[in-house]
Each structure stands twice: as C-alpha cells, then as structure tokens.
Amino acid sequence: MAQLLLPRNSRIKRGKSWNTPATPKGASSGRKRNFKIYRWNGVANELPRLDRYALDTKGCGPMVLDALIAIKNKVDPSLTFRRSCREGVCGSCAMNIDGTNTLACTKPMADVRGTINIYPLPHCKVIKDLVPNLEGAYSQLASIEPWLQKASKVSSKGVSKGVERAGARERKQSPQARAALDGSYECILCFCCSTSCPSYWWNSDKYLGPAVLLQAYRWLVDSRDGAKKQRLRALTDPFKLYRCHTIMNCTRTCPKGLNPAKAIAEIKKLALSDYKQDSSVKP
Numbered sequence: 001m002a003q004l005l006l007p008r009n010s011r012i013k014r015g016k017s018w019n020t021p022a023t024p025k026g027a028s029s030g031r032k033r034n035f036k037i038y039r040w041n042g043v044a045n046e047l048p049r050l051d052r053y054a055l056d057t058k059g060c061g062p063m064v065l066d067a068l069i070a071i072k073n074k075v076d077p078s079l080t081f082r083r084s085c086r087e088g089v090c091g092s093c094a095m096n097i098d099g100t101n102t103l104a105c106t107k108p109m110a111d112v113r114g115t116i117n118i119y120p121l122p123h124c125k126v127i128k129d130l131v132p133n134l135e136g137a138y139s140q141l142a143s144i145e146p147w148l149q150k151a152s153k154v155s156s157k158g159v160s161k162g163v164e165r166a167g168a169r170e171r172k173q174s175p176q177a178r179a180a181l182d183g184s185y186e187c188i189l190c191f192c193c194s195t196s197c198p199s200y201w202w203n204s205d206k207y208l209g210p211a212v213l214l215q216a217y218r219w220l221v222d223s224r225d226g227a228k229k230q231r232l233r234a235l236t237d238p239f240k241l242y243r244c245h246t247i248m249n250c251t252r253t254c255p256k257g258l259n260p261a262k263a264i265a266e267i268k269k270l271a272l273s274d275y276k277q278d279s280s281v282k283p
C-alpha cells in the first residue's frame with residue numbers, strides 16, 4: 001500500500017510557549033506581536049518544533065530582525081539565527097518569513113498581519129533553528145570562479161604563454177561597459193532566490209540555481225574579464241544551466257529587487273551565440 005505520510009523526522013511538533021517578561025508596574029506596554037518560530041537543536045533523532053512567543057514590541061525596532069534580537073535578549077537566549085549588518089547588505093539574515101524568503105533586517109513587522117511565522121530558508125539542511133547549511137551553495141559559487149580572469153596569451157602555434165600577473169596593470173572600463181554590471185553586482189548572496197526555486201529544490205546537487213547563475217552572468221558580461229568562452233563552456237551542461245524552467249520564483253522573492261531569471265535567460269542566449277560562432281560546429 002502507498003505510503004502517504006511524510007518521514008517521521010520531517011514532521012514539526014508543537015513547541016513551547018514563551019512570554020515577554022511582565023511589564024513593570026506603572027510602565028506603559030507596547031503592542032504585543034505573536035511569533036511562531038521553527039526550532040531544531042541539531043540532534044538528528046529529535047523532531048523540530050514550532051515555539052510560540054508573545055513579544056511586547058515597545059522599545060523594539062520595526063523589523064522582524066529587531067524582534068528576533070529582542071526575543072533572544074529578553075526571552076529565550078537559545079534562539080539561534082544569523083545576522084550581521086542589519087541593513088540588507090550582508091545577506092546573512094535570510095529566512096522564510098510569512099511564507100516568503102526574505103531578509104529579516106529589512107522586513108517590517110507591520111507588513112505581516114497576525115502571527116509572524118518564521119522558518120529557515122526552505123529545502124536546506126538546518127544547522128540549528130533558523131541557520132541553514134549553505135555549504136553546497138558556496139561550493140557551487142566557488143565552481144564558477146567568481147573573480148576577474150585575464151585571458152592566457154596564446155602564441156601563433158596555440159601554446160599558452162601564461163597568464164598576465166594579476167594587478168600588473170590597471171584595467172579600465174567605459175561607463176557603458178560598467179553599466180552592463182548593473183542588476184548583478186548588487187547581489188548580496190543571501191540565497192533567498194535559489195532556495196525558492198523548485199528546480200533547485202529537486203536538483204541542488206547539479207543545477208547551479210539562480211544566485212550562482214546571476215554571479216556567473218556578472219563575470220560573463222564584465223568587459224575586463226578574459227575567460228568568457230571558458231566560463232560559458234563550463235556552464236553549458238544539461239543540469240548546471242538548463243534546469244531553469246523560467247518559473248520566476250527567484251525574481252519574485254529577491255529582497256534586493258534583482259532579476260536572476262533574466263540573467264539566466266541572457267546566459268542561455270550567450271551560450272547559443274557561442275555555439276553558432278564555434279566554427280567546429282557544423283549546422
């Protein structure tokens with residue numbers, strides 16, 4: 001008979017209820033906000049749980065990250081999450097809030113009606129509570145070699161004469177060539193997009209996903225980079241690039257307003273013209 005239940009260790013059980021310490025007598029209290037927050041302590045055979053917090057938001061900043069910090073400081077010091085810049089530039093506070101992947105530091109509590117539900121980024125292994133394991137995503141990023149590369153000088157006999165030493169001379173860029181990087185250099189590598197992409201959920205071991213492909217595009221269109229052909233060839237296999245099916249979740253969720261789906265489409269166009277230009281490929 002078909003097994004219709006999820007594996008036992010994928011179910012989330014009801015957790016604890018926590019309350020903000022009582023407001024001292026005579027002091028005015030602020031608006032209470034209720035939170036449900038995913039908790040898991042990293043012990044393999046323990047089920048995750050959803051803890052409930054009622055937080056008096058008086059004196060607390062307006063963003064969801066402000067509330068998480070207040071909960072950690074005043075209510076439950078064991079609550080674990082990543083954060084650093086608190087202004088949307090480091091990408092470390094990415095999590096799923098109210099059903100959408102976003103940055104906790106730029107998500108106003110006022111944007112969420114009723115209880116604020118907070119989970120780690122979806123379809124990632126969890127290290128603890130709201131901290132996802134992004135090792136796989138970072139090794140995919142390393143695989144596209146996200147740094148400026150100078151083309152090898154090749155002699156007329158096709159023998160490489162080596163690569164020019166990095167920093168040997170200034171590489172200038174026209175304002176127009178610099179503008180080609182707009183829309184990709186702003187990516188903060190929060191991985192909100194990749195972890196919202198169904199293609200990435202099912203094939204994250206082989207498909208590079210929108211965040212890494214946006215980075216790949218950023219180097220492909222950099223006028224100073226000399227490794228365009230090698231970069232394109234490295235991307236064009238059935239999984240790394242072509243698992244994007246233009247579902248657009250990535251673009252919808254990006255908290256920086258970027259469009260990784262468009263970048264992926266542009267890479268496909270570049271790959272096609274590279275294929276056509278290759279004189280060794282006969283139609």
Ligand code: SF4
Pocket residue numbers: 196197198199200209210243244245246247248249250251260261264
């Ligand atoms: S457009 Fe491509 S990368 Fe973006 S969510 Fe859809 S399949 Fe994923």
Ligand code: SF4
Pocket residue numbers: 186187188189190191192193194210211214253254255256257258259260
């Ligand atoms: S494209 Fe947007 S969502 Fe994706 S990693 Fe970059 S900033 Fe984050």
Ligand code: FES
Pocket residue numbers: 082083084085086087088089090091092093094103104105106
């Ligand atoms: S803490 Fe840096 S982006 Fe949110």
